[in-house]
Amino acid sequence: MENTVIVGGGHAAAALCAALAEAGQGGRIQLVCAEHDLPYQRPPLSKSFLKKADEAIASHKAAAWYAEQGIQTHLGDPVVSIDREARIVLLRSGTALPYHQLVLATGTRARTLDALPPGLHNVRVLRDATDARALRTRLNEMVASGRRLTLLGGGFIGLELAASARQLGLEVGVLEVAPRLLGRSVSALIAGHVLAHHRSMGTEVQIGVHIEGCELVGERLRSMQVDGNRVEVDELVLGIGAVPETRLASACGLAVDNGVLVDACMRTSDPAVLAIGDCAAFLAADGARLRLESVQNANDQARSAAATLLGREEPYRALPWFWSEQGPMRLQMAGLLPPISESALRSGANAGSFTLFHLRDGRLLCAESVNAPLDHMMARKLIEAGVSVDIEALTNPAIPLKSLLG
Ligand SMILES: Cc1cc2nc3c(=O)[nH]c(=O)nc-3n(C[C@H](O)[C@H](O)[C@H](O)COP(=O)(O)OP(=O)(O)OC[C@H]3O[C@@H](n4cnc5c(N)ncnc54)[C@H](O)[C@@H]3O)c2cc1C
Numbered sequence: 001m002e003n004t005v006i007v008g009g010g011h012a013a014a015a016l017c018a019a020l021a022e023a024g025q026g027g028r029i030q031l032v033c034a035e036h037d038l039p040y041q042r043p044p045l046s047k048s049f050l051k052k053a054d055e056a057i058a059s060h061k062a063a064a065w066y067a068e069q070g071i072q073t074h075l076g077d078p079v080v081s082i083d084r085e086a087r088i089v090l091l092r093s094g095t096a097l098p099y100h101q102l103v104l105a106t107g108t109r110a111r112t113l114d115a116l117p118p119g120l121h122n123v124r125v126l127r128d129a130t131d132a133r134a135l136r137t138r139l140n141e142m143v144a145s146g147r148r149l150t151l152l153g154g155g156f157i158g159l160e161l162a163a164s165a166r167q168l169g170l171e172v173g174v175l176e177v178a179p180r181l182l183g184r185s186v187s188a189l190i191a192g193h194v195l196a197h198h199r200s201m202g203t204e205v206q207i208g209v210h211i212e213g214c215e216l217v218g219e220r221l222r223s224m225q226v227d228g229n230r231v232e233v234d235e236l237v238l239g240i241g242a243v244p245e246t247r248l249a250s251a252c253g254l255a256v257d258n259g260v261l262v263d264a265c266m267r268t269s270d271p272a273v274l275a276i277g278d279c280a281a282f283l284a285a286d287g288a289r290l291r292l293e294s295v296q297n298a299n300d301q302a303r304s305a306a307a308t309l310l311g312r313e314e315p316y317r318a319l320p321w322f323w324s325e326q327g328p329m330r331l332q333m334a335g336l337l338p339p340i341s342e343s344a345l346r347s348g349a350n351a352g353s354f355t356l357f358h359l360r361d362g363r364l365l366c367a368e369s370v371n372a373p374l375d376h377m378m379a380r381k382l383i384e385a386g387v388s389v390d391i392e393a394l395t396n397p398a399i400p401l402k403s404l405l406g
Contacts, residue, residue: 158239
């Protein structure tokens with residue numbers, strides 16, 4: 001492998017470092033990250049980290065590991081430009097790093113609202129450790145002073161945060177402009193279940209709302225006009241999704257369309273440049289272009305990219321899976337929800353737990369599990385195996401899913 005610069009220090013970058021170090025190539029890697037922390041686990045930021053005042057950011061690997069592997073890290077020093085002709089990346093500090101191969105693992109950035117100017121003191125997003133540290137401090141102050149948290153957007157991160165804030169004892173309101181929670185990532189049945197779950201936790205959830213205006217006073221958002229009513233705002237967190245961080249790629253002329261375009265081996269329109277993780281829009285086996293935002297996708301694409309960098313072809317064909325923890329509810333998905341499918345419900349081992357399967361022509365394509373981790377694991381195996389399954393057997397909890405593998 002030749003000298004490789006990895007831009008970004010998230011899940012994809014960490015997994016790529018691990019895969020290349022395992023192949024004995026750590027000494028050829030330079031890792032450049034805009035953040036000051038070494039690569040760390042992002043999922044806890046909306047869950048346990050917010051609820052436990054003493055929980056630390058969970059690094060993937062300690063600083064000593066990077067040193068042992070010979071990986072040079074450049075933290076808190078983002079790449080500001082890429083010269084593809086000269087094969088050099090320029091960091092904000094002025095450092096210029098030459099590369100033979102470059103990997104973009106720049107993730108996403110939180111979407112903001114045009115109606116709200118940046119820098120308002122009581123409006124935030126939750127994307128990284130800096131956001132999470134500040135939010136945790138603020139939530140604890142709010143608990144002490146009995147303030148209310150408003151979340152704009154009923155997506156995964158917003159709902160996880162809503163549940164965490166409720167568990168801290170805060171009053172929480174969620175405003176969602178779409179007619180249901182979680183957009184099109186989950187089925188209508190699961191969206192309804194999630195809505196009921198949050199309401200049962202005491203969160204005031206409004207769906208299908210119209211935000212008609214925002215009242216600003218100085219550097220603060222005082223209220224929002226929602227469906228003709230004035231809603232006072234103590235603290236607002238925007239959970240309205242993320243946009244792929246493709247600015248560097250666009251600026252250096254790589255092909256970009258809702259993500260950096262890559263082939264199944266993670267190569268961009270320039271074969272010397274790869275892109276992985278949330279920022280990459282890849283070619284799936286059926287020829288569709290997909291961009292996924294999940295830890296699984298980041299990890300598996302990193303493995304595929306490592307193979308490419310090491311001169312092997314290992315196209316990314318992994319089954320997508322995802323999890324979300326919203327208070328006591330653990331939602332797990334395997335496969336992608338097909339637009340049209342036949343659905344079948346299987347009760348889980350514990351009260352209130354279940355899995356909703358989605359099939360087409362007898363083949364299992366997707367499974368959505370609520371507090372049913374073992375069924376989720378088996379569903380992954382069944383989908384990967386591509387076997388035809390009998391709906392009667394699938395929905396009968398007395399028949400072990402394992403037996404359907406054949
Ligand atoms: C609060 C939260 C909770 C989540 N929970 C879950 C969950 O429960 N389950 C799940 O599957 N997924 C979850 N996700 C999504 C998951 O974390 C992402 O899919 C994953 O982090 C993607 O990895 P990545 O490496 O592509 O991007 P990121 O992890 O976002 O890393 C991108 C990195 O690139 C850096 N960067 C960007 N531009 C530059 C530049 N110019 N120079 C240098 N560095 C740059 C960024 O600072 C960042 O560190 C969650 C995400 C968040 C924010």
